[in-house]
Amino acid sequence: xxxxxxxxxxxxxxxxxxxxxxxxxxxxxxxxxxxxxxxxxxxxxxxxxxxxxxxxxxxxxxxxxxxxxxxxxxxxxxxxxxxxxxxxxxxxxxxxxxxxxxxxxxxxxxxxxxxxxxxxxxxxxxx
Amino acid sequence: xxxxxxxxxxxxxxxxxxxxxxxxxxxxxxxxxxxxxxxxxxxxxxxxxxxxxxxxxxxxxxxxxxxxxxxxxxxxxxxxxxxxxxxxxxxxxxxxxxxxxxxxxxxxxxxxxxxxxxxxxxxxxxxxxxxxxxxxxxxxxxxxxxxxxxxxxxxxxxxxxxxxxxxxxxxxxxxxxxxxxxxxxxxxxx
Numbered sequence: 001x002x003x004x005x006x007x008x009x010x011x012x013x014x015x016x017x018x019x020x021x022x023x024x025x026x027x028x029x030x031x032x033x034x035x036x037x038x039x040x041x042x043x044x045x046x047x048x049x050x051x052x053x054x055x056x057x058x059x060x061x062x063x064x065x066x067x068x069x070x071x072x073x074x075x076x077x078x079x080x081x082x083x084x085x086x087x088x089x090x091x092x093x094x095x096x097x098x099x100x101x102x103x104x105x106x107x108x109x110x111x112x113x114x115x116x117x118x119x120x121x122x123x124x125x126x127x
Numbered sequence: 128x129x130x131x132x133x134x135x136x137x138x139x140x141x142x143x144x145x146x147x148x149x150x151x152x153x154x155x156x157x158x159x160x161x162x163x164x165x166x167x168x169x170x171x172x173x174x175x176x177x178x179x180x181x182x183x184x185x186x187x188x189x190x191x192x193x194x195x196x197x198x199x200x201x202x203x204x205x206x207x208x209x210x211x212x213x214x215x216x217x218x219x220x221x222x223x224x225x226x227x228x229x230x231x232x233x234x235x236x237x238x239x240x241x242x243x244x245x246x247x248x249x250x251x252x253x254x255x256x257x258x259x260x261x262x263x264x265x266x267x268x269x270x271x272x273x274x275x276x277x278x279x280x281x282x283x284x285x286x287x288x289x290x291x292x293x294x295x296x297x298x299x300x301x302x303x304x305x306x307x308x309x310x311x312x313x314x315x316x317x
Contacts, residue, residue, distance in 0.1 A: 005288050011299055012260045012291070015228045015241060017159035020176050023151055023183055 146190065150183050153196055158183075160261035161204045166227035167245050167253060168208035174215070175227065178207045195272030197262050201254055237298050244294035252287035259284055 092099045116122070158179060165175035182203050186193070193199045228238050245253060258264045266284060270277040292299060 004292065005285065008288050008292050008299060009260065011302060012241075012256070015230045015233070015238065017163035017261055018172065018227050018229050020158045020162045020179070023154040023158065024180055 147187060150187055153200070154179075154183055157197060157200055157262055160257060161200055163227040163261065164201060164254075164257045165204050165208040166225060167242070167257075168205065169212050169246070170208050171225050172227055174211060175208065178211060179204060182207060197258060197264060198269070198272035201258060201262070205250065205254065233302075237302075240295060240298055241291075244291050247294065248287050248290060252283050252290070255280060255283045256287045256291075 088099065088102075091102060161179045161182075162172070162175045165178045166172060170178065182200065226235070226238060226242070228242060230238055245256065248256065255269060258269045259266065264272070266280050267277055269275075270280045273280065
């Protein structure tokens with residue numbers, strides 16, 4: 001390269017491109033991370049709540065139904081979800097006694113409990 | 128140029144975070160020069176910045192392979208700038224006093240004169256000047272990344288410098304002479 005060309009190149013390189021604003025990718029990646037963090041927190045929270053409910057099923061049933069009257073230690077073998085007609089029909093054919101027990105236990109869960117001191121049936125009976 | 132696009136990808140496909148970091152590094156290195164390059168096609172500075180930013184965002188989104196980032200980016204910016212110029216013909220016609228180069232000591236008129244001289248260069252010569260002077264590539268690297276013979280690149284660069292020297296004429300001679308005189312006095316004082 002000739003000397004004049006080198007001088008001109010040096011002259012040109014003294015000029016600098018005007019500074020530019022930061023690249024928007026930084027903001028996008030930060031937003032993506034914030035979104036991922038929020039999603040992870042929501043998942044962890046929902047899993048935690050699920051485990052908490054799974055660990056305390058009796059507590060909620062006591063609050064909601066007359067099963068509280070059931071003696072401790074006598075755990076029901078069925079729940080309302082288990083009472084499907086096919087299963088009950090089979091049980092009635094195979095083991096009638098157990099069928100009666102199951103219905104009796106289930107009825108306490110699903111129907112008003114007249115043995116409770118302030119049950120609606122007792123109130124009506126007194127009146 | 129040793130920088131390869133393959134470095135942007137993880138072994139099992141696209142790694143967005145790593146790619147974003149690589150794009151950031153490329154932007155820091157070439158962003159200002161690319162924006163100035165876009166301005167040389169008649170865009171105002173804000174539009175030129177947008178063109179460059181959109182290009183980088185598109186690269187992040189698409190994850191296109193790029194063997195020679197500097198040359199690819201300059202080509203892409205040129206195409207985008209020309210497209211934008213066509214669609215915004217009226218806006219670009221009005222851009223006269225846009226400054227996209229800076230200098231610590233030069234008068235604004237000198238900067239504008241250099242910008243005008245760069246604008247008047249043919250596209251391939253202008254690209255060579257930007258790659259060489261403001262993107263810091265050697266002529267051999269430019270030849271490698273643009274798939275052109277070294278002689279072609281060197282002659283383009285030489286023609287470009289010759290035209291710039293003719294265009295800038297007195298301004299360049301004055302500054303070069305001033306620096307020579309300054310260097311001369313420095314030698315004497317030592």
